[in-house]
Amino acid sequence: MSHTENHDAPEFTRRFVNLADERLGAEAIFATDDFFADKQRMLQSGDAIFYP
DSSP states (O other): OOOOOOTTSOHHHHHSOOSSOGGGTOOOOOOSOOSSSOGGGGGOOSOOOOOO
């Protein structure tokens, strides 16, 4: 797993481990609404992508 530090990110995101990260094995098992995106996208580690 590679690590890239975003210096513009809030301090807490640089200091603590994101346990809800798909790279660590986290999975979304249920979502009540997939209107905006598939529930698996909630745990992706990359930057958000907007598709108009």
